[in-house]
Amino acid sequence: MSDSPAPPPPSRLRLGVFLVLLSATGFAAKGILAKLAYAEGVGASTVLDMRMLSVLPVYLGGLLWFGRKGTLARPGLRDPDFWKIVLLGLLGFDFSALLDFEGLLRIGAGLERLVLFLYPTFVVFLSGLLGRRGIHLREVLASLLAYGGLAIVAGGKVTADPDLRTGMLLVLGSAIFYAVYLVGVERLVRRVDPLYLTSLVMVVATAALLLQSFASGHFHPETADRTALLLIGAMGIFSTALPTFFMTVGISIIGSSRAALLSFFGPVVTLAMAGVFLGERVTFAEGIGALLIMGGVGWVAAEGKKGSFRGGR
Structure with missing residues (x-):
């Protein structure tokens, strides 16, 4: 007997689609806002830390609120799921964010988003490596198409510009760790409340980022003027808090593929x-x-939607 969950009803499926589209739009604006904040003289670590601090009360409130309501599990310190969520927070929203914001210092916002957009191909291969599904030839070809597109975008500039090469590698690493997060979170949201999970992930990531910045001496909030503060605040609300909740709930409804x-x-x-x-x-x-x-990434994701990528179901 299959333990795959029944497909969601059409109204709930539409809600999941709408939430993921809103999330994608919010995340799309992140690089733009970060670049504008950099132009105001604020460093990457400071922008990232202030972004997370600006929404920390939201996630702390979510941790308390969603920890009390509903029927799904809220794992405690002795539950292995709690530590899995902590690890996902460190990889998917701590280390991944650090790599991304450092990469944004070196490459354009459009290129950064294109490199990050490769993450579904990494989801496919990670799921295959973990034995959750097979990897189909069409997915391999689609991934190669996407990687070829990245080679065209980079062109000869990568060899001629070491800074650009470093930036692309940093963002590529960020995409890989985000794929790890998605693969991990899809299984967890079946037994852990998705909004509680998101709140815990982001509190863990924020704490880790701040500790790293204070320890390294890279946190300089005094460099942010009023314009930078507005940009970072907008990034916190519209490109962090809302999209993370929307994406997690959307995944719980329609799946990561x-x-x-x-x-x-x-x-x-x-x-x-x-x-x-x-x-x-x-x-x-x-x-x-x-x-x-x-096109390549769309092909990979479309294969998953048709059923070849089950994401652990």
Whole structure:
């Protein structure tokens, strides 16, 4: 007998789709807001730390509120699930965020989003390595298509510009750790309340980020002027707190494979915003590469939606 859960009703499926699209839009604006804050003279570690501090009360409140209500589990310190969530917080929203914000210092917001967008291909391969599913030839070909698109976008600039190469590698590492988070969280949200899980993940990640910054001496909030504070506050609310809750609840409804497919919307929004707010322009070759990336990732995610990627179900 299969232990796969029944598909959600249409109304709930639509809610899941809507939440993931809202999440993708919010995350798409993150790089734009971060770049604008950098332009105000604020360092990457300070922007990241202040971003997390700005929404820490939300997650602490969520931890208390969602820890009391509902029927799903709220694991305590003695529960192995608690420590799994802590580990996901450290990998998916601590280390991953550090790599991403450091990478954003070196590459454009549009390119950063395209590199991050490769994470569904990593979800596929990680799920295969963990034995949760088989890896199909079409998914391998689709992933190679996306990686080829990234090579076109980078072109010869990677070899000529070491800073660009470092930035891309940092963001690529961020995408890999985010894929680890998604693979881990999909199984956990079947037994742990998704909003409680998100709150705990983000509290753990915020605490870890602040400890690292204080220990290294990289936290300098005095460098943030009023404009930077507004930008970081907007990033905290619209590109952190709301999207993380929306994405976690969306995954709990429609699964990580469908969520990955819908996140296709994110790079398009980022590229458009980068052109409007940052003056970033996409060349013809970069446009072709971007289409290959989105096409390849869309193909991978579409395969998952049709059933080949079950994400542990």
